[in-house]
Amino acid sequence: MAFTRATGKHRRPRRMPRGTARAAGVAALATTGVVGTVAAPAFAAAEPVVEPAVEQTALTPVVTIGDSVADQIDAQAAAQKQAAEEAAAERRAAEEAARKKAAAAAEKAREDRERAAREAERERLNAFVSPIAGSYVSTGYKAGGAVWSSGSHTGVDFHAASGTPVQAVGTGTVVEAGWGGAYGNQVVIRMNDGTYTQYGHLSSVGVSVGQKVTPGQRIGLSGATGNVTGPHLHFEARTSPEYGSDIDPVAYLRSHGVNI
Template sequence: MSKRVSPRLSRASQLRKRAAVMAVGLGASVALGAGVAAAADTTLTTAASGTAASAVQTQAAAQAKAAADTAAKTKKAAETAKKAAAQKAAAKKAAAKKSAVSWVDPVKKYKLSASFNQAGGMWSHKHSGQDYAVPQGTEVVAAHGGTVVKTGGNGAGDGPAYGNAVVIKHGNGTYSQYAHLSRVDVRVGQVVSTGQHIALSGNTGNSSGPHLHFEIRTTPNYGSAVDPVSFLRAKGVTV
């Protein structure tokens, strides 16, 4: 009987072994699947983390660029405003300077000759103005803006010693006179501006050579003259 049982037991044992092997294999498969799944989860998590980090870096770079652009624009705007302010200040300063120095010499490139209040045989009284030695036909300009009140020969009414002359009325009771002219180019009542052409220098009247006789007066007429050089220098003119 034992001979009959032995094969059965042997077959049962073989079946158990096979079942055990299958179980082991199944367990290994399950374990392997779990490991693969875990590895896949880890890979996905790592990829997601890398993508998020990249997105953060991209956003940070974009924000940094935007901040830099804004700073550059702000700096440029500030520089533009500063430049505009400087130009405005310069223009204001130039206008103020022009307004302050509103008197000029009546001629250019001259040499001062007979001075104010100088005595001599050329005049019945002391010299009433300042002489500017210049060539015949030199341009004569208004020393300051005003209105022409006297022109013509005979000193424009002040006497033949002045020759051809012009008198201009300025503000604050001040007048300027230009004498010994070779030509008069303005008329009575004409309004002239500072530095405007009014005549040409000459040698008319009581004159020893071409020059401009220039006076500053407190009235339009002879006898009210003051020192023209001191007057002009007080107005900022280099004489």
Template structure:
């Protein structure tokens, strides 16, 4: 029986081939592992980026919503202020319309001696309208204006008037109040319609407590016109 002998060179070749195969396999495993690691890193990075983008988008959306709410609130506030301003203007206009421009010089009176009435009490005829009221009755400015005369001796128009006041109203119109027991205004003072300017009395050439009232075209005696007709033309129910 003969024994087969394998040449040494042949065995060496096979060993080399096996080593090469093992090395190749090892390289493939190493390369595969590195690829898997790289893929995992890429996936993780992508997930972080997506989360950051989502957070940024959420913050931007929240900021937009906040800005929109602030704008809406500002518009609502502006609209409310405009509405309030309009209501205030309407109220003021209504009050102005309701407030009379001219009024009676006293309240709760009785008309006595009238304008141009003849009699022994006056030099010629009566220069105004008398309002019979008790002494101490508040005397009111029939219209807004500026006090141009105030004092005794008829405020310069003579002792017959006693204590007197003259108010300039503009457009050549003046009002005069006489026989006063007290004067509450001074020359140069601006008064409003209905403001108390004096108390009625019985000073000067007077037959009893009353207010002598005139409408004049100048501040001085001798320029009087019918005060009742004038006030009625202004809407006053004298």
């Protein structure tokens, strides 16, 4: 009697290869970190177990570390971050301190310059000079003679040709500028120390009443105006702007550092 095999859809399905089934079991257990041996009793005695390669399962090996090691790594990272932040803060503080130090040094240098400039200006304003640079006294104080109405010379005469620059002997304010009778064209200055100086017989006047003058500033030109016998500068030092309050002009200038 002949038997025929069923065909078409009624063919019995083939059994999955053992190697493939083994790989699937390993992949399933790998997610829990536990690798087990899966083998049906019927298959165990039939053939050896074949471990699938990584490329067969398409799974990436995973290394698991304990909580204590992870905590140590986190602590180390936090410590490094804190150290970096502290170093940056120290660097910023040092830069700020250096900036403030440089600014303070610059400010002190500026103040020192300004102080020195003020002191130099104060010294200049308090300095005295001769009324005619490079000249000398040709007629002394209290010299006698009929040429003077008081019977004696109330000032000193400085040798000077007509048109020689005449300068203020110190800092002060002009209180008279113009014609002064026997003194001709004259200038009277109230000095900062409260005394007065007079400049007579000028050929021209270069300042006006109320004007501030400083040591060495030109106030006019010497000449021969008024009661004179020739060109020169008549210079007086006084305690008031009025005639008759004269003091020794040479001693006055020397007391202010002028070498006469």
